[in-house]
Amino acid sequence: MAQTLNYLKESASQTAGPYVHIGLAPGAAGFSIFRQELGQVIAGPDAAGERIRVEGVVLDGTGAPVKDVLLEVWQADANGIHPHAEDQRHADCAPGFRGWGRVITDFDTGLWSFDTIKPGSVIGSNGRRMAPHISFWIVARGINIGLNTRMYFEDEDNAADPVLNLIEQVPRRETLLARKIGPGHYCFDIRLQGDDETVFMDV
Numbered sequence: 001m002a003q004t005l006n007y008l009k010e011s012a013s014q015t016a017g018p019y020v021h022i023g024l025a026p027g028a029a030g031f032s033i034f035r036q037e038l039g040q041v042i043a044g045p046d047a048a049g050e051r052i053r054v055e056g057v058v059l060d061g062t063g064a065p066v067k068d069v070l071l072e073v074w075q076a077d078a079n080g081i082h083p084h085a086e087d088q089r090h091a092d093c094a095p096g097f098r099g100w101g102r103v104i105t106d107f108d109t110g111l112w113s114f115d116t117i118k119p120g121s122v123i124g125s126n127g128r129r130m131a132p133h134i135s136f137w138i139v140a141r142g143i144n145i146g147l148n149t150r151m152y153f154e155d156e157d158n159a160a161d162p163v164l165n166l167i168e169q170v171p172r173r174e175t176l177l178a179r180k181i182g183p184g185h186y187c188f189d190i191r192l193q194g195d196d197e198t199v200f201m202d203v
Contacts, residue, residue, distance in 0.1 A: 039072065039100060039102025040102070041098060041101070042073065042115070042117075043094075044096025045096065046096035047077065048078055049118060049120075051117055051184055052184045052185070053113060053114070053185050054113065054134070054178065055112065055114075056178075057189050058105065058191075058192065059189060065109065065110025066142075067108070068107065068140055069104075069110075069112070069138060069139070070102065070104055070139050070140065072100070072101070073102075073116075073135065074099060077094040077099065078120050079092070080119065080120035083097055083098060101114055116134075120132055124162065126162070128162045131156055131158040131160070131164070132152070133153075133163075134151045138190065148200060149199060151177075151178050152177050152178065153186065154179055167199055
């Protein structure tokens with residue numbers, strides 16, 4: 001007797017919703033579950049490098065700040081080494097450097113910020129050197145699939161970066177540049193829609 005196969009329909013998609021913070025950053029949602037929230041320390045006090053602060057807002061299509069965003073960040077240390085086994089030099093990563101963090105926007109203002117060390121230039125999988133950068137993954141209510149982007153530094157030489165050079169229009173590249181607003185202080189606003197929409201990547 002032939003077996004009948006029943007194919008299930010695809011489940012409906014759903015945005016991150018208001019519960020993303022409860023699951024990923026419960027302290028921000030008012031729940032004292034952990035002694036210390038995950039991802040708050042990207043570079044410990046013993047990690048060598050230039051200490052910097054990065055801040056910004058996530059803006060919707062009307063230019064208004066989105067106030068319930070969760071951002072995850074990944075970066076290399078000051079020598080361009082990732083603390084991950086896929087990086088052949090990971091054993092030489094700076095002591096106390098985690099290279100990963102989780103950031104929450106302020107529920108009243110939409111401002112987010114984190115402290116870290118300025119990353120060094122990284123060698124890509126194809127052997128080409130990339131300019132110093134920080135990678136972002138963004139989720140919020142109204143976003144069906146997490147958005148990936150990168151932040152470069154306007155005071156670095158980004159001319160030969162292979163990822164930036166994939167973006168043909170120079171004004172579009174500039175959406176990935178953080179502005180230096182003071183010593184060790186950078187501003188990087190992320191625009192979800194509109195004329196100055198940040199370049200997002202299909203990772």
